[in-house]
Amino acid sequence: MSLISVDAGARRLTFGDIDIPCAIGRSGSCPANTKREGDGCTPLGLWPVRGALLRPGRVRLDQPLSVPWRWTRSNDGWSDDIRDPTYNRPVRLPWPWSAETLQRRDQAYDIIVVLGHNDAPPVPGAGSAIFFHIWVDAHPTEGCVAIAPEEMRRILPLLTPETVMEIAG
Numbered sequence: 001m002s003l004i005s006v007d008a009g010a011r012r013l014t015f016g017d018i019d020i021p022c023a024i025g026r027s028g029s030c031p032a033n034t035k036r037e038g039d040g041c042t043p044l045g046l047w048p049v050r051g052a053l054l055r056p057g058r059v060r061l062d063q064p065l066s067v068p069w070r071w072t073r074s075n076d077g078w079s080d081d082i083r084d085p086t087y088n089r090p091v092r093l094p095w096p097w098s099a100e101t102l103q104r105r106d107q108a109y110d111i112i113v114v115l116g117h118n119d120a121p122p123v124p125g126a127g128s129a130i131f132f133h134i135w136v137d138a139h140p141t142e143g144c145v146a147i148a149p150e151e152m153r154r155i156l157p158l159l160t161p162e163t164v165m166e167i168a169g
Contacts, residue, residue: 002158004049004132004165006145008042013147015155022147026140029169032117035127035143037082042143042167043127047115049163052156055103055110066160072109076102080128088122088129100129106136111152115165132165 004015006022008029013022027040035043051068053076054061077091077099084097091099102109113132122128127143135146145167147155 002160002163004163006165006167008044008167008169013145015158018155020147020151022145023135023138023140024145025143029167037080037125037127040142042145043117043130044167044169047117047165047167049159049165050114050116053102053112053114058107058110063157065157072102074103078102078129082124087124088118107134107149108136108146110134111156113159
């Protein structure tokens, strides 16, 4: 197992010898069992890396990745509607329920590392789309963990199917 450690209080991420600033949710961190959809809170806990979603034309792979990955498409979304039977799952836009667009105007989702939060199985309302992604000007996220783009490009090829992210307060 390789471990990405996030100190939510200090806003620091460490992975091996990498020690960098990170952004977390606008509402700070919270215990995973109190996480609610839309609360802006980053859930504390141990979350496995499920895979990566990469934006074609904005990301170049210089070496193969060890984690499962795919290119995003313009109609890729992620359900965030607690009434949707596919809550906290990828969907194709347009979608009859609320869903995040995975190809955004900013760079935030150019690289998305999908974390295994509330996905086995998803509990409606317990939080969706908790990703590890690129930050936008180091601003807080909606509940994800985000880092600078150059740091994400450095970390991405180091991830393995055994990598987990531990978010601690």
